[in-house]
Structure formats: C-alpha cells, structure tokens
Amino acid sequence: MEIAQIVGLALVTTILLLILRQDKPVLAVLLSIVFSIIIFTVMMGKMVSILNVMRELTHRAGVNYFFFATILKILGVAYLGEFATAICQDAGEQAVAKKVEFASKIIIAVLALPIMIAILESLMQLMPG
Amino acid sequence: MAVLAGMVKNVLVIIILASFLEVLLPEGRVKPFVRFAIGLFIIIAVLNPILNALFDKREFEINLWDYQVSSEQEREILEKGNRINRQIAISTETGIKEKMEGQVSAVAMLVPGVKEVKTSATINDEGGLNKLDLIVRLEESEHLQKGGDTNVFLGGGDATTTKDKKQIEEKIRGVISNLYSFEDLKINVRFEGG
Numbered sequence: 001m002e003i004a005q006i007v008g009l010a011l012v013t014t015i016l017l018l019i020l021r022q023d024k025p026v027l028a029v030l031l032s033i034v035f036s037i038i039i040f041t042v043m044m045g046k047m048v049s050i051l052n053v054m055r056e057l058t059h060r061a062g063v064n065y066f067f068f069a070t071i072l073k074i075l076g077v078a079y080l081g082e083f084a085t086a087i088c089q090d091a092g093e094q095a096v097a098k099k100v101e102f103a104s105k106i107i108i109a110v111l112a113l114p115i116m117i118a119i120l121e122s123l124m125q126l127m128p129g
Numbered sequence: 130m131a132v133l134a135g136m137v138k139n140v141l142v143i144i145i146l147a148s149f150l151e152v153l154l155p156e157g158r159v160k161p162f163v164r165f166a167i168g169l170f171i172i173i174a175v176l177n178p179i180l181n182a183l184f185d186k187r188e189f190e191i192n193l194w195d196y197q198v199s200s201e202q203e204r205e206i207l208e209k210g211n212r213i214n215r216q217i218a219i220s221t222e223t224g225i226k227e228k229m230e231g232q233v234s235a236v237a238m239l240v241p242g243v244k245e246v247k248t249s250a251t252i253n254d255e256g257g258l259n260k261l262d263l264i265v266r267l268e269e270s271e272h273l274q275k276g277g278d279t280n281v282f283l284g285g286g287d288a289t290t291t292k293d294k295k296q297i298e299e300k301i302r303g304v305i306s307n308l309y310s311f312e313d314l315k316i317n318v319r320f321e322g323g
Contacts, residue, residue, distance in 0.1 A: 057146055062178060063139070064177065078154070082157045105158075109162065111166070122176050
C-alpha cells in the first residue's frame with residue numbers, strides 16, 4: 001500500500017516541520033523541499049503508465065501526438081510551478097511565489113501558441129477570403 | 130457513413146482524454162491557463178478530422194506537427210535510409226580505392242628502375258586504408274640488354290639484381306610512406322617474375 005507509506009511519511013514530515021519551524025526555519029524549508037521531491041519521484045513511475053495509456057488513446061483517436069505532448073508539457077509546467085509556489089509560500093516568500101506563478105503562466109501561454117496557430121490556420125481554411 | 134462513425138468515435142475518445150486531463154489539473158492560479166490550453170487541444174482535435182474530410186488537398190500539405198508515421202512506415206524509412214547509406218559508402222569506397230591505387234602506382238613509377246606498377250589497396254570497414262599490395266615490373270637492366278648471358282655464367286648477376294630489387298623496394302616504400310604519411314601501413318612489394 002503505497003498510500004499508507006506516503007501518509008506515514010507526510011505525518012512524520014509534518015510533525016518534524018512543526019518542531020523545526022520554531023527553532024530552525026531554514027531546515028524546515030529544506031525538509032519540505034525534500035518531501036516534495038520524494039513524492040514527485042515516487043509518483044513519476046505511476047505517471048508513466050498513465051501517460052502510456054493516454055498516448056495509446058491519442059494514437060487510436062487519430063489525434064496528433066504533437067498537440068497531446070504539448071498539453072502534457074503544459075501540465076508538467078503547471079505542476080512544477082505549483083510545487084515551487086507552495087514551497088516559496090511555506091517559506092514566507094510571497095513575492096518569489098508570485099514570480100514563479102507568473103513564469104509558469106507565461107511558459108504555458110508560449111507552449112499553447114502552436115495549438116492556437118494551428119486552430120487559426122484551420123479556421124482560415126474553412127472561411128477563405 | 131463509415132467516415133462519420135469513425136469521426137464520432139474519435140470525438141468520444143477525445144472527450145474522455147480531455148476529461149482525464151481535467152482531472153489531472155493542479156489546483157491553483159495556473160488552472161485557468163491549463164484549462165484554456167486543454168480547450169484549444171479539444172478544438173484542434175475535433176477540427177482536424179473534419180477539415181481532412183472536407184478538403185482532400187489538405188492531406189498533401191503536411192505540417193511538421195501533423196506528420197505521423199506508423200511503426201511499420203518508420204521501419205521502412207529506416208531500411209531505405211540504411212540501404213542508401215550502404216550504397217553511398219560502397220560507391221565512395223570504390224572511388225577512393227581506385228584513385229588511391231592510381232596515385233600510388235604513379236608515384237611508385239617515379240622510382241628509377243621501375244617500369245610499371247600495379248597497385249591493389251585494401252580498405253577496412255571504417256573506410257581507412259588497411260594495406261597496399263604493389264606488383265612492380267622493372268626496366269630491363271643495361272647489362273641484360275647488352276648481353277644477359279654473362280650474368281648467368283658469372284653467377285654474380287642474381288646477387289646484384291636482388292640487391293637492386295631490395296633498394297627499389299625500400300625506395301618505393303619510403304616514397305609512398307613519406308608522401309601519404311603512412312607510418313604503420315603494411316606495404317607489400319612484389320616483383321613481376323619473382
């Protein structure tokens with residue numbers, strides 16, 4: 001049961017964080033980062049199987065893999081941005097958290113651009129003149 | 130009808146995919162952005178097959194992101210590429226080999242006493258030169274031209290010829306090695322007629 005392990009680890013980390021935050025806030029932030037990395041790494045394996053199924057579905061539906069890959073990249077950027085924002089907010093650095101959020105929004109917009117262009121091109125083709 | 134059925138099936142799969150992606154969305158202020166991108170994905174995924182059905186010409190205008198190859202096509206492309214690669218390698222090797230043989234023969238013929246040289250080059254898998262085999266035909270020596278019978282009876286003629294041959298062989302090796310900077314290359318020199 002992986003969820004039991006994760007819950008256990010989360011509880012231990014929370015207790016440690018509560019103790020550390022009063023005396024050593026820097027160590028508390030570090031512990032929080034380590035916990036995030038551990039969870040992210042453990043979940044990566046599971047994510048791969050989800051992605052494989054989705055890739056297969058995309059292939060069967062005849063959907064372009066380029067678009068799907070772009071969406072996956074956007075999801076990845078969103079998750080990473082969220083993690084970083086949460087860590088920065090935990091450390092009390094609201095300004096840095098805002099900047100990370102801003103950067104992830106811009107990157108998502110840039111990644112979505114080719115899809116937008118493709119839609120516009122298709123629309124132009126549908127309605128010439 | 131079959132086309133329509135296929136399109137409906139594809140739309141269903143796209144909806145399932147989009148719903149699943151929606152579930153995977155992270156909570157936070159970035160969420161609307163990701164939802165927008167997923168919306169675009171759904172539009173393009175639905176629009177593309179319709180456009181393909183409406184405009185046949187579109188199939189020929191393939192964008193890079195529209196280009197999909199099946200594993201079978203990929204294998205075929207790779208096989209073709211490998212075949213072309215092999216052909217290019219063989220033709221290049223043959224050309225280089227012939228040129229090299231001609232050059233070496235021409236250079237070896239500059240050595241005094243050499244009348245004709247036939248060169249055979251062996252090229253390794255990486256396209257490098259493995260060894261050179263030279264068959265040398267010597268010019269007839271003056272004493273032989275005047276009267277070779279003296280040599281036969283004197284018995285010293287063979288020794289002189291062998292010494293000359295040795296010198297010519299060394300000269301040929303030296304000239305070729307120096308000119309082409311072949312230091313470790315095996316150069317076999319044989320004289321026509323032993």
